[in-house]
Amino acid sequence: MNIKTYVSKPQLIKKNHIASASCRQNGYTLLNVLFSLSVFLLISGSLAAIFHLFLSRQQEHDGFTQQEWMISIEQMMNECKESQAVKTAEDGSVLICTNLSGQDIRFDIYHSMIRKRVDGKGHVPILDHITAMKADIENGVVLLKIESEDQKVYQTAFPVYSYLGGG
Structure with missing residues (x-):
């Protein structure tokens, strides 16, 4: 076994593609950015509602607002x-x-x-x-x-x- 045989076979070395495999692109596409942005907005919008629910002043059960x-x-x-x-x-x-x-x-x-x-x-x-x-x-x-x-x-x-x- 020599070192030349391992280096000379390019099919053994594979790169991980971040974008879809059919596009053969490295990096984010516009579709990936839009999807990531929508997930971020959904999570941040939900967190705002949850924080408002838990951090707002809650009325006691023995009175009314x-x-x-x-x-x-x-x-x-x-x-x-x-x-x-x-x-x-x-x-x-x-x-x-x-x-x-x-x-x-x-x-x-x-x-x-x-x-x-x-x-x-x-x-x-x-x-x-x-x-x-x-x-x-x-x-x-x-x-x-x-x-x-x-x-x-x-x-x-x-x-x-x-x-x-x-x-």
Whole structure:
């Protein structure tokens, strides 16, 4: 065995091609770059969502966020605004809005949430993690007082247009 025989046979020495074997190119093609870029963007986009999920301030299970409070009040206010009559029942723990079709929309406490029911049917959760609700109507204004499970008291007031001659 001599050294010449090993060096003189080029078929024994093979190069690894990074690009596809059919193109016979060394290096990246535009298709490889686009694929790598799409994988990178997919991973980095997913990481941003995961970081936001884990690093953002999480609300405790014994309360609700300000955004939940505002959305629930807007829902109740819109129902009362579109109704022809608004009244309270059961010492203010139930708010009843009668719409123009004659349907009674009730906002009442069910376990630890305020739920919305139409004519005694359905169950639409409006606000969760509460312990008490007190509604009162004075001079065409609904006064709403809600206590959360962490003993914070939230209060709001909104006009009832049927009492003001608008409904």
